[in-house]
Amino acid sequence: xxxxxxxxxxxxxxxxxxxxxxxxxxxxxxxxxxxxxxxxxxxxxxxxxxxxxxxxxxxxxxxxxxxxxxxxxxxxxxxxxxxxxxxxxxxxxxxxxxxxxxxxxxxxxxxxxxxxxxxxxxxxxxxxxxxxxxxxxxxxxxxxxxxxxxxxxxxxxxxxxxxxxxxxxxxxxxxxxxxxxxxxxxxxxxxxxxxxxxx
Amino acid sequence: xxxxxxxxxxxxxxxxxxxxxxxxxxxxxxxxxxxxxxxxxxxxxxxxxxxxxxxxxxxxxxxxxxxxxxxxxxxxxxxxxxxxxxxxxxxxxxxxxxxxxxxxxxxxxxxxxxxxxxxxxxxxxxxxxxxxxxxxxxxxxxxxxxxxxxxxxxxxxxxxxxxxxxxxxxxxxxxxxxxxxxxxxxxxxxxxxxxxxxx
DNA sequence: GAGCAATGTATGCGGTGCAAACATGAGAGA
DNA sequence: TCTCTCATGTTTGCACCGCATACATTGCTC
Numbered sequence: 001x002x003x004x005x006x007x008x009x010x011x012x013x014x015x016x017x018x019x020x021x022x023x024x025x026x027x028x029x030x031x032x033x034x035x036x037x038x039x040x041x042x043x044x045x046x047x048x049x050x051x052x053x054x055x056x057x058x059x060x061x062x063x064x065x066x067x068x069x070x071x072x073x074x075x076x077x078x079x080x081x082x083x084x085x086x087x088x089x090x091x092x093x094x095x096x097x098x099x100x101x102x103x104x105x106x107x108x109x110x111x112x113x114x115x116x117x118x119x120x121x122x123x124x125x126x127x128x129x130x131x132x133x134x135x136x137x138x139x140x141x142x143x144x145x146x147x148x149x150x151x152x153x154x155x156x157x158x159x160x161x162x163x164x165x166x167x168x169x170x171x172x173x174x175x176x177x178x179x180x181x182x183x184x185x186x187x188x189x190x191x192x193x194x195x196x197x198x199x
Numbered sequence: 200x201x202x203x204x205x206x207x208x209x210x211x212x213x214x215x216x217x218x219x220x221x222x223x224x225x226x227x228x229x230x231x232x233x234x235x236x237x238x239x240x241x242x243x244x245x246x247x248x249x250x251x252x253x254x255x256x257x258x259x260x261x262x263x264x265x266x267x268x269x270x271x272x273x274x275x276x277x278x279x280x281x282x283x284x285x286x287x288x289x290x291x292x293x294x295x296x297x298x299x300x301x302x303x304x305x306x307x308x309x310x311x312x313x314x315x316x317x318x319x320x321x322x323x324x325x326x327x328x329x330x331x332x333x334x335x336x337x338x339x340x341x342x343x344x345x346x347x348x349x350x351x352x353x354x355x356x357x358x359x360x361x362x363x364x365x366x367x368x369x370x371x372x373x374x375x376x377x378x379x380x381x382x383x384x385x386x387x388x389x390x391x392x393x394x395x396x397x398x
Numbered sequence: 399g400a401g402c403a404a405t406g407t408a409t410g411c412g413g414t415g416c417a418a419a420c421a422t423g424a425g426a427g428a
Numbered sequence: 429t430c431t432c433t434c435a436t437g438t439t440t441g442c443a444c445c446g447c448a449t450a451c452a453t454t455g456c457t458c
Contacts, residue, residue: 115364
């Protein structure tokens with residue numbers, strides 16, 4: 001496979017995926033064009049269409065890889081978080097993923113694309129389930145559905161606000177500190193603190 | 200101004216902005232091209248460049264309008280929220296804004312653009328300050344910096360997850376219910392519930 | 399009324415996604 | 429082993445894009 005000079009590439013599908021990821025890292029999602037992918041794979045401009053019906057399909061395939069890698073990063077931060085602090089570590093990893101691979105993160109979440117792509121739903125379901133399991137363990141008394149949604153949203157929002165320059169992301173430390181502080185603050189803020197200030 | 204048939208348009212700058220917003224609503228951000236804007240404004244393809252140095256500048260101008268309108272929507276949901284429930288109402292309004300104007304919301308937050316654009320920073324600072332004031336009022340005992348960051352992130356994340364199809368957004372009611380439940384759940388979830396299950 | 403600067407136009411370049419027609423060659427069946 | 433098929437690449441072409449450059453028009457100032 002992948003014989004130099006042969007008419008057939010051998011594994012163009014995978015080569016496209018690899019090229020797409022490289023281009024994404026180098027030039028952002030704007031640089032991710034099918035033509036650029038084809039050039040990098042050393043193939044004619046329209047060859048990728050044999051494997052991906054359109055640009056969106058290729059982008060979705062890249063995004064699906066991103067979801068899987070995000071899951072790996074989160075698991076690496078802590079295999080089975082059981083306390084709020086350990087949950088914070090996972091939150092930091094999530095935000096870091098977004099900041100370390102901004103273009104990838106945008107492709108995963110900020111692209112108006114078909115959300116019914118099979119690859120995508122499977123991969124995001126995995127993340128969603130992962131968050132739910134953590135939340136169930138850390139807050140056994142809470143409504144797992146509502147709270148895991150909230151936790152994912154909180155972390156996801158932190159990632160985007162940093163990514164968009166709405167929050168200072170100049171160093172990993174300042175980001176990690178802010179994420180931890182935010183998680184701690186919102187978990188500590190009970191409505192009762194407002195209703196009965198003395199409580 | 201704006202005489203039909205006259206060489207000079209009269210107020211092309213504003214016309215471009217209006218056209219851009221229309222195109223955004225009709226075709227999403229993909230349909231927002233300077234050429235399309237020019238066509239809609241009834242002007243040559245490159246005329247908009249007299250008023251906007253490049254595409255990003257026009258998009259940023261549109262986004263700045265979006266920020267202002269978001270602020271109006273939030274204020275309309277509740278002028279001065281003072282309880283968690285009233286805060287929830289604002290959260291619902293934020294998510295609804297995103298779902299009602301998905302392309303606009305994406306332009307505001309999901310576009311890899313220069314975050315130092317003066318219009319944008321001013322407008323987002325307004326939102327940030329608005330959230331901080333609310334949080335200060337609702338949770339006087341909390342760290343306002345950390346908690347307002349967390350609240351904005353939570354709501355922002357909810358908006359994106361719905362927008363991306365990660366959460367069911369089929370009807371306004373189901374969305375509103377989920378947003379309220381998530382806000383309530385995360386505010387109720389105190390770390391102590393995990394540390395001392397009996398408390 | 400002359401001239402200037404602001405505003406709009408015409409043209410052209412290199413890039414894009416994608417459809418349609420064509421070329422190649424690996425592998426199955428004879 | 430020979431042939432035929434068809435998955436996989438290529439070529440060509442179209443409409444669109446952002447944007448740079450050179451040019452035309454005209455409202456305003458003096």
